[in-house]
Structures are given as structure tokens and as C-alpha cells.
Amino acid sequence: MSVDRYKAMEVFNRVVELGSFTAAATALHMPKARVTTTVQELEAHLGVRLLNRTTRRLSLTDDGALYHQRALAMLQDMGELEGALRRSVATPAGRLRVDVPAAVGRHVVSPALPEFFKRYPDMVLELGSSDRPVDLVAEGVDCVIRGGLLHDETLVARPLGRLKVVTCAAPSYLAQYGTPKTLEDLEQHRFVNFHSAKTGKIFPFEFSKNGELRQINRPHWVTCNDADSHMGAVLAGLGLAQPPLTRRTCALLESGALVRVLPDWQPEDLPMVVMYPRNRHLTAKVRAFADWVAEVFKAEFAAGAKLYPQ
Structure with missing residues (x-):
């Protein structure tokens, strides 16, 4: 049902309720001629006469009575539906299915x-x-x-928003392999990489400094597609990593369980x-x-x- 048909239904029902085109026009804040035309267009669309018109009064035809009964029920249902939707906007309710990493x-x-x-x-x-x-x-x-x-x-x-990312490693790893001071030093280090669960693509390490962006791909020793497994491997001393700076990562850095390296080269932020x-x-x-x-x-x-x- 188009919007025009819905509006015509409202106009017709108001004419029937008030028994007059003039009264309906006043109640609907519409010109009387427009109310009359709307009902005529509705009758033409349906192919039946809905109202018997005389100089003194209006009366429903048999088809008009049936249409009025059904239309009234539909308008009431629509009103209840719109009311329910407005209430749901104010106080959302019902089941919501969400998937997160x-x-x-x-x-x-x-x-x-x-x-x-x-x-x-x-x-x-x-x-x-x-x-x-x-x-x-x-x-x-x-x-x-x-x-x-x-x-x-x-x-x-x-x-x-965007999560900052940090290059870091466990103290046990740095004690064994040393702390890199330059990007060239990374040639002698092991990486704990992250890969896409969808494509298997391994994400390179990224570094940015003064507008210069560098990507470094090293043969990985271990790669993960789960953030907790990834962090577990880093904490176990398996290599350098670039995790996002969540509150958990920040707590590990502040406690000394992780150590930041190459602070002059900032990895790209992670958009969420x-x-x-x-x-x-x-x-x-x-x-x-x-x-x-x-x-x-x-x-x-x-x-x-x-x-x-x-």
C-alpha cells in the first residue's frame, strides 16, 4: 500500500466518522475540495462507490461499509505498530546478535x-x-x-576511534637477543606476527617517523590470528610484536611484563x-x-x- 493510499484511507475514515466532508476537512486541516477529491480518487482506484451522497447526508454503500471496517482495523494496527516502534527507540528492547574479536x-x-x-x-x-x-x-x-x-x-x-600501537617484547626475549636501537637491527630479531583469519595474510610490521612510513617483513617464527594467543606468545619471550595499546597492554607495559622498543618509530594506529x-x-x-x-x-x-x- 503506497503512502497515497494510506492517506486516502485516513481521509475516508474521517469523513465517515464525522459524516461530513466539511467537518473532515476541518479536522484534517485540509481544503474541503482536496478531501472530496481524495475520496473520489480512492473510489476510482478501487473501482467501487464507497459513499452515497445526497444534499442532506452521507451514507456508506455496502462496499463502503466493508472497506471502512477493514480500513479502520488496518489503521489501528498501523498506529499500534508505530507506537511500539517509537517506544523501542526510547527504550530499545529485544534480542541483539553481535560478533566481536x-x-x-x-x-x-x-x-x-x-x-x-x-x-x-x-x-x-x-x-x-x-x-x-x-x-x-x-x-x-x-x-x-x-x-x-x-x-x-x-x-x-x-x-x-583509533587504538595506538606499540612495538614491544618481553624482558626475557630482550635479555637473550638484545634491544634493537634502529630498524636495521631488526634483521637480527624474531617477530611474533599476526595473520588474517580470513585470508591467512601475515601483517607486516609498520613504522612511521617524520612522515616516512616503513614496512618490514621478516620470516616469522610464530604467527597467530587470535589477540590473546598473540599476546601469550609475546609474554613467553618468543619475539617482538606490535599489539594495540589497550588498557591490558598498557598495564603489562607499566608492570614491566612488556618493554617498549624503538620509541622513535611509531607504528600506524589501528582503526576500530x-x-x-x-x-x-x-x-x-x-x-x-x-x-x-x-x-x-x-x-x-x-x-x-x-x-x-x-
Whole structure:
């Protein structure tokens, strides 16, 4: 049903309720001629006469009575639906399926969920934590959180911010292999790499200084596609790494469990985004979650900026 038909239905029902084109025009704040034309166009569209018109009164035809009864029920249903949607915008409710990287789910999202449910007590969250590619439409997932530059025209990406990245290693590794002072020193070092769970691509180490960007690819000793496994390998002394400066990484650096190296060469920041299907309406539930998780990530971004302002 087009918008014009819906409006015509409203006009017709108001004419029937008030028993007059003039009264309906006044109630609808429309010219009387427009009300009359609207009903005539509706009758022409349906191919039946809805009203018997005399100089004294209006009366419904049999077809008009049937149409009025059905139209009234439809308008009431539409009113209830619109009311429910307006209430859902004010207080989002219902099931929301979200997928996040495993480490983000474990260390960032899950610890903050009590506050989420205080804010949205009628929400039911189904949280998937994995680093594998997710087909949002096929798997019925409402939105995902991902890190890095992602190119998928089927998805809309809302930026959450950018995490600083640090080059670091465990003290045990540096004690065995020494601390690199220049990029050339890296030729003598081992890397703990990270690779894409989707393509298997190994991400190079990146360094930036005074506008100069350098990428270094070294044969890896170990590579991971899970942030926690990656951090575990670094803490075990297996090599240099470039993890994002989350609050967890900051705590490890401040405690001495990790040591920053090559401070003059800053790795590229890691953009974080929340994504949902382009052809799917941004529901109140997704909007509420995206707004909330953006607030949660502010603490992650602030931790890195505080520890290393540059």
C-alpha cells in the first residue's frame, strides 16, 4: 500500500466518522475540495462507490461499509505498530546478535556489560567472540566490531576511534637477543606476527617517523590470528610484536611484563569500527549498542594516549 493510499484511507475514515466532508476537512486541516477529491480518487482506484451522497447526508454503500471496517482495523494496527516502534527507540528492547574479536569480547566488552544492562534492561544480547570472518546476513548477526581497514561494500562501518600501537617484547626475549636501537637491527630479531583469519595474510610490521612510513617483513617464527594467543606468545619471550595499546597492554607495559622498543618509530594506529549490513535498517537496538560500545572504547583509546602521548 503506497503512502497515497494510506492517506486516502485516513481521509475516508474521517469523513465517515464525522459524516461530513466539511467537518473532515476541518479536522484534517485540509481544503474541503482536496478531501472530496481524495475520496473520489480512492473510489476510482478501487473501482467501487464507497459513499452515497445526497444534499442532506452521507451514507456508506455496502462496499463502503466493508472497506471502512477493514480500513479502520488496518489503521489501528498501523498506529499500534508505530507506537511500539517509537517506544523501542526510547527504550530499545529485544534480542541483539553481535560478533566481536575474541580478545575484545573477553577484555573490553564483557567486563562492561553490567553497565549496558543497567541502561537497557529489556535487551537480550547474544555475543559471539571470534576472529573468524562472519557473514552477517547468512548468520543473522546484527553487527560486528572489527579492527583495521576493512573494504566490504555490503557493510556500513561506523568508526569507533583509533587504538595506538606499540612495538614491544618481553624482558626475557630482550635479555637473550638484545634491544634493537634502529630498524636495521631488526634483521637480527624474531617477530611474533599476526595473520588474517580470513585470508591467512601475515601483517607486516609498520613504522612511521617524520612522515616516512616503513614496512618490514621478516620470516616469522610464530604467527597467530587470535589477540590473546598473540599476546601469550609475546609474554613467553618468543619475539617482538606490535599489539594495540589497550588498557591490558598498557598495564603489562607499566608492570614491566612488556618493554617498549624503538620509541622513535611509531607504528600506524589501528582503526576500530562497528559494522552492520548496508541493506538493513539501522535499528534502535543496533544504534544503542553502537553508541554504548563507542563510550566503552573511549577508555581504551585514552589509556594508550595517556601512556604514550606522542
